[in-house]
Amino acid sequence: MRRNFRTLATAGGKFNSMTAKATTRAAALQGEIRQLASARNAVILAHNYQRPEVQDVADYVGDSLGLSREAAGTDADIIVFCGVHFMAETAAILAAAKTVLLPDPAAGCSLAATIDASQLRKWKAAHPGAVVVSYVNTSAEVKAESDFCCTSGNAVDVVNTIPPDREILFLPDMFLGAHVRRVTGRTNMRVWMGECHVHAGIAPEDIRAQRARHPGAEFLVHPECGCTTSVVEAVSAGDVDPEGVHILSTEGMMKHPATSRAREFVVATEVGIIDRLARAHPDKRFHAANDRALCPYMKLTTLEKVAASLKNLQYRVDVPAEVAARARLAIERMVAIGGRSTPPAPGVDLGE
Numbered sequence: 146m147r148r149n150f151r152t153l154a155t156a157g158g159k160f161n162s163m164t165a166k167a168t169t170r171a172a173a174l175q176g177e178i179r180q181l182a183s184a185r186n187a188v189i190l191a192h193n194y195q196r197p198e199v200q201d202v203a204d205y206v207g208d209s210l211g212l213s214r215e216a217a218g219t220d221a222d223i224i225v226f227c228g229v230h231f232m233a234e235t236a237a238i239l240a241a242a243k244t245v246l247l248p249d250p251a252a253g254c255s256l257a258a259t260i261d262a263s264q265l266r267k268w269k270a271a272h273p274g275a276v277v278v279s280y281v282n283t284s285a286e287v288k289a290e291s292d293f294c295c296t297s298g299n300a301v302d303v304v305n306t307i308p309p310d311r312e313i314l315f316l317p318d319m320f321l322g323a324h325v326r327r328v329t330g331r332t333n334m335r336v337w338m339g340e341c342h343v344h345a346g347i348a349p350e351d352i353r354a355q356r357a358r359h360p361g362a363e364f365l366v367h368p369e370c371g372c373t374t375s376v377v378e379a380v381s382a383g384d385v386d387p388e389g390v391h392i393l394s395t396e397g398m399m400k401h402p403a404t405s406r407a408r409e410f411v412v413a414t415e416v417g418i419i420d421r422l423a424r425a426h427p428d429k430r431f432h433a434a435n436d437r438a439l440c441p442y443m444k445l446t447t448l449e450k451v452a453a454s455l456k457n458l459q460y461r462v463d464v465p466a467e468v469a470a471r472a473r474l475a476i477e478r479m480v481a482i483g484g485r486s487t488p489p490a491p492g493v494d495l496g497e
C-alpha cells in the first residue's frame with residue numbers, strides 16, 4: 146500500500162497515545178526523515194505491526210510479502226526496512242543491488258529463532274529425500290536449506306504440489322504445520338515444534354470470552370507473521386466457533402469493514418493493525434482478541450532509530466551471495482505457486 150507522508154495520527158493505544166510535546170517531536174523527526182530519505186534516494190518500508198508514527202513516515206506499509214515485492218521493485222538506492230531481521234534479509238535477497246538497512250539490529254523474531262541452518266541440516270540428514278517447506282519467518286540461511294518457502298496464504302497449495310509419496314519437513318511454525326496437515330490429509334509430513342511467543346496472547350479461550358462480550362461482532366483473523374496461526378489452527382480444528390469468522394489478508398482486512406453490515410469486530414492479530422483499522426473506519430468499533438498480543442521486536446523501531454539509520458547508513462543487512470542464490474530459489478518457487486490454486490472457503494481471503 147503506497148503511503149503519502151502525513152502528520153502523526155493520535156488514535157488510542159499503548160504505542161500511540163502521545164503527549165503534545167512528544168507529538169511535536171515526532172512531527173519534527175518525520176520531517177527530518179523525509180528530507181534524509183530524499184537526499185539518500187531511500188525508500189522506507191514499514192510492516193503493519195510497527196508503531197503508528199513509524200508507519201506514518203513510511204513510503205509503503207504492508208505485510209512481509211507485500212514489502213518484499215516493494216523491495217524487489219524499487220528504484221531507490223537504499224531500503225530502510227522497518228520490520229524484523231528475517232524480513233530485511235528477504236528484501237536483501239530480492240534486491241541484491243540495493244543497500245538494505247534495519248534501524249535496530251536487535252529486531253529479531255522468536256519464531257524464526259526456533260531453528261537455525263545447522264539444526265535444519267541435522268533434521269534433513271535424519272530424513273534423506275524429504276522435501277523441506279519453510280514458512281517465510283526464517284533466516285536466509287534456513288531458506289537456503291529449503292526447497293520451498295511458503296506464506297500462511299499458500300502453505301496448503303505449496304504442500305499440494307509435492308508428490309504424495311514424498312516425505313515433507315515443515316518448519317518452523319507448529320500451528321501452521323498442524324493446520325496444513327489437517328487440510329491436506331498428509332500423514333508423511335513432519336512439523337518443527339516452533340511457535341511465535343505473541344500467539345500465546347491469542348488463546349482460544351480468550352477468543353471465546355471476547356466474542357461472548359461482543360455477541361454481534363464479526364471475528365476477523367489476520368494470519369500474517371505467525372502470531373495468529375494458532376487461531377487458524379483452532380478454527381480448522383473446531384476449537385473456535387466458525388460462525389462469522391473471516392480469515393483475511395492485510396488488504397482484505399482493511400477493506401472488509403466497509404462492506405460488512407456489522408458495527409463491531411473482534412480482531413485476532415498483533416495489536417498493531419487495530420489502530421490502522423480504527424483510523425480507516427471511524428464509524429466502526431474494533432476489539433483486540435487479546436490486547437497482550439504485542440510483538441516487542443516490531444516495536445523496537447522508533448523514529449529516532451529510523452533517522453539515525455538514514456544519517457549513518459546503519460545497520461546494513463547483507464546476505465552472502467551463495468546463500469542468497471539458494472534462498473532465492475525457494476522464495477521464487479513460493480511466488481510461482483502463489484495462493485490461488487485452490488478456491489478459498491467462504492469467508493477466507495488468506496491473500497498473502
Ligand code: SF4
Nearest residue numbers: 254255341370371440
Ligand atoms: S509477531 Fe511473532 S512471528 Fe511476527 S515478528 Fe513478532 S515474534 Fe516473529
